[in-house]
Amino acid sequence: MxxxxxxxxxxxxxxxxxxxxxxxxxxxxxxxxxxxxxxxxxxxxxxxxxxxxxxxxxxxxxxxxxxxxxxxxxxxxxxxxxxxxxxxxxxxxxxxxxxxxxxxxxxxxxxxxxxxxxxxxxxxxxxxxxxxxxxxxxxxxxxxxxxxxxxxxxxxxxxxxxxxxxxxxxxxxxxxxxxxxxxxxxxxxxxxxxxxxxxxxxxxxxxxxxxxxxxxxxxxxxxxxxxxxxxxxxxxxxxxxxxxxxxxxxxGAKNHAVVMPDADIPNAVSALMGAAYGSCGERCMAIPLVVAVGDATADAVVAGLKTEIAKMKVGPGTQASCDMGPLVTKAHFEKVVGYVDQGVKEGATLVVDGRGIQIAGFEGGYYLGPCLFDNVKPGMVTYQEEIFGPVLGVVRVKTLQEAMDMIDAHEYGNGTCIFTRDGEAARYFSDNILVGMVGVNVPLPVPVAYHSFGGWKRxxxxxxxxxxxxxxxxxxxxxxITQRWPSAGVREGAVFSFPSSR
Missing domain, CATH: 3.40.605.10 (Aldehyde Dehydrogenase; Chain A, domain 1)
Known part of the structure; x- marks a missing residue:
């Protein structure tokens, strides 16, 4: 029963x-x-x-x-x-x-x-x-x-x-x-x-x-x-x-993190790990896309992410040793897995495949391990759509302006960030990017309670x-409310012109 x-x-x-x-x-x-x-x-x-x-x-x-x-x-x-x-x-x-x-x-x-x-x-x-x-x-x-x-x-x-x-x-x-x-x-x-x-x-x-x-x-x-x-x-x-x-x-959102050649790559990688895979990627301010400026930058970021992902522990959220829990429902789990399948079909390079993960004692849970794509390109479904799961894609560009043009062209404008040591680049990016919330070496620029939260565009x-x-x-x-108390006993004549303080 x-x-x-x-x-x-x-x-x-x-x-x-x-x-x-x-x-x-x-x-x-x-x-x-x-x-x-x-x-x-x-x-x-x-x-x-x-x-x-x-x-x-x-x-x-x-x-x-x-x-x-x-x-x-x-x-x-x-x-x-x-x-x-x-x-x-x-x-x-x-x-x-x-x-x-x-x-x-x-x-x-x-x-x-x-x-x-x-x-x-x-x-x-x-x-x-x-x-x-x-x-x-x-x-x-x-x-x-x-x-x-x-x-x-x-x-x-x-x-x-x-x-x-x-x-x-x-x-x-x-x-x-x-x-x-x-x-x-x-x-x-x-x-x-x-x-x-x-x-x-x-x-x-x-x-x-x-x-x-x-x-x-x-x-x-x-x-x-x-x-x-x-x-x-x-x-x-x-x-x-x-x-x-x-x-x-x-x-919704599709937040881009720009990594410049002068960035502190190890610290950027650590920040990206939490921003991409924290809460299993189920955040509107998550980072699902890294835009690396230069192939050397991209290679270093991908290598660093691959190393850090290997250290992650996935399991039930009640276990203090776990870094990432399950997705919220079976339907959402299947949807996110479908995005990973689609990325492979579209030609992106799946560097880390989190599909098929099994957690001993929790075989019925909705677990998807962290996934990492390289060579993601605009136009791919995995680039355009909000996945809302532990899927991070790396896009390679040659210049900061190319990265900004790419971000500005996207339908979403919720959050973005840039990793750099160059104050001029950071200021130019912050002033000109068409996004509502911007971080400089901060991957999740969620405003504190006494500021306001919101994106641009759609x-x-x-x-x-x-x-x-x-x-x-x-x-x-x-x-x-505008208030006037005329002096007692004073008769005033009618005024037909529009009232002013002159």
């Missing part, structure tokens, strides 16, 4: 509730076994979450920013206290190694900490005597019910990019996390209630396209944030905008980047 799996529901109005007639298995990627079932919210369930968020909004909007900020301060402490629990949930459902889960959580906590500065972030601007006895000021007001749709690869961090800033600005929020690894986002929401967040301010609905489309079309939802693939980001953006919503949709749909200062602008609307 098949044992009954634990069921994951939704968090609506401060209560864990069931909802939806459909459900999906939640797998442990390390073993390939289904360990939980998650209920998939139907339209009525999502509408119930929206109704709870709308009911909670007036009182929460009227709550002083200092009190809202204190909830974030309390949450920061609780997240730190429950770090081991949260990291275990992430690793069990995503597969990344525990150290990587902790790094993700710490980056999320930084965003909660930034949200706790709400009293400073929400201060308006004031000008006295803009005209005779006239004062003017602007302030940032909440939007209402907002929502976020987050991906599987950062189940704790990306939700913390969104809802803490949204709610500290006075909004209420509905989170739709990935149904592949939903437990950690739900647990964080429970901790937020414990931190003092009133019921209904944050609601979590698990689901798929039916839940997403309900959020996109319901007029009570005023703004939507999304992180995921570019095709879905484009759909989210166009559909949300057509229904009058403010939308911020972060899409890596971002919308005008405002994620978290940081842009999040304050995204989750608020500016109101400008």
């Amino acid at each position: 098949t044992p009954t799996l634990p069921t994951i529901g939704h968090l609506i109005g401060g209560q864990t509730v069931p909802g939806g007639s459909r459900s999906a298995d939640v797998f442990n990627p390390a073993t390939g076994a289904a360990e939980k079932r998650v209920q998939l919210a139907d339209k009525l369930t999502v509408e119930a979450a929206i109704a709870n968020a709308q009911a909670a909004y007036p009182a929460w909007r009227a709550t002083p920013p200092l009190k809202r900020a204190r909830v974030m301060s309390n949450l920061k402490v609780l997240l730190e206290q429950h770090a081991d629990e949260l990291c275990a949930l992430v690793t069990a459902e995503h597969g990344k190694v525990l150290a990587d889960s902790l790094g993700e959580l710490q980056r999320g906590i930084e965003n909660v900490e930034y949200a706790s500065y709400a009293t400073e972030l929400l201060k308006g601007e004031h000008s006295k005597n803009v005209g005779p006895n006239i004062d003017s000021w602007s302030e940032f007001q909440a939007l209402g019910v907002t929502a976020g749709i987050t991906p599987f690869n950062f189940p704790v961090m990306v939700p913390l990019w969104m809802w803490p800033m949204a709610v500290v600005c006075g909004n209420t929020f509905i989170l739709k996390p990935s149904e592949r690894d939903p437990s950690s986002a739900l647990r964080v929401a429970e901790l937020a209630l414990q931190a003092g967040l009133p019921p209904g301010v944050l609601n979590v609905v698990n689901g798929d396209k039916e839940a997403v489309d309900t959020l996109l079309t319901d007029p009570r939802v005023k703004a939507i944030s999304f992180v995921g693939s570019t095709p879905i980001a484009e759909y989210i953006y166009s559909t949300g905008c057509s229904h009058g919503k403010r939308v911020q949709a972060l899409g 890596s971002l749909f919308g005008d405002l980047h994620g978290y940081g200062p842009d999040a304050v602008r995204f989750y608020t609307k500016r109101k400008t």
